Amino acid sequence: MGQYENVLQLLMEALQSNQSATEVKEVPKTTSARTEDTFDIPVGVSNRHIHLSKADLYSLFGDWYQLKKTKDLSQPGQYACNETVTICGPKGAIEKVRILGPLRDQTQVEILEGDTFKLGIATQPRMSGQLKGSPGITIIGSKGSVQLTEGLIIAQRHIHMTPADSERLGVRDKQIVSIEFNGPRGGILNNVAIRANATSALECHIDTEEANAMGAKSSTKVKIIK
């Protein structure tokens, strides 16, 4: 009898842990209880954009040029600028690529997978800042152009959060998780990197192709699956 009870206990534990991964559709879409099972991670959708170094900014727009902020972004200290650039590869150019501030140590161009065909340059999903070995690209501004030798990436999908968020959500900085989307175009995206630090706001960053494939808008909330 004791033997059966042990087996039962093990089975019920296994069953519960499996159910928590599959019971997704039964979870209410909005709830005030902030637990792991709720869809409570806000989504931020990024189109192609560029972060500039000071040297490249001056080459593109002239010495001592100051970028004009047009909008604060959800991540503290980050903002969209009025200025855009054109990026050019061997097969084509893409105009009106938005500059995001503030300036960084190294210029980084974040494009969509679909852009790699227009430009004729292949690149892979990478975490921001991990540019070693990434391809270069030509950037054109109002006063000049820059030929990057590296810095062209597709942004790996990731979730910004504070250390307090990561503790509450039971994840750690640099952990790879999956995220689940509700709705008629819903599903799961794997390989989403956790980026936990004190200067972040809780937000899951995906690009426009990922958002469109999952039917997600900036009002969408997603759920972490570990």
Place this chain on the structure above:
Amino acid sequence: MGQYENVLQLLMEALQSNQSATEVKEVPKTTSARTEDTFDIPVGVSNRHIHLSKADLYSLFGDWYQLKKTKDLSQPGQYACNETVTICGPKGAIEKVRILGPLRDQTQVEILEGDTFKLGIATQPRMSGQLKGSPGITIIGSKGSVQLTEGLIIAQRHIHMTPADSERLGVRDKQIVSIEFNGPRGGILNNVAIRANATSALECHIDTEEANAMGAKSSTKVKIIK
């Protein structure tokens, strides 16, 4: 004792059915055994395109115009044509939209979610042919233009197959399943419609945004999850 065995039996059945939905990552990526657990459904990636009625073809390219086939597609009898059209909405136009043959009873324009912003016309994922209530759009050809009152859709992701395939895969025509993608941008897309009929070839049709979000190419194989 009999009571415990019944409970055990129920728990084990529930556990097995849950495991079949979650055991995905343990499945080998390639195998010659064609079972439900293998990634053996070839992917076909569709960019935006248009199917024309005969009346609209004549309005766009002139009376008695014959489309020029350039390439057979994987679905028997379907082909890409040399001709393209421009499609126009209140916010913008998209050029070089490929015509696919043969002609159909009603013109159908299949676009990407991202195109809805360029055009300034919202539309939803729908199954091919289910055009009632869908928005219209203006189409421009070499000899004239057509103002559709309906026919603009985003193609709902779907899997073409023969009845023999559907039997082997344990699915039925019109069933909604999910599909799983391997790889660094892998994940799961829900709400994929099964389309089983005798004139189909086994192929999972997704659009370029879905393919890019999942890191899929036309050589990619996916797995059905029920």
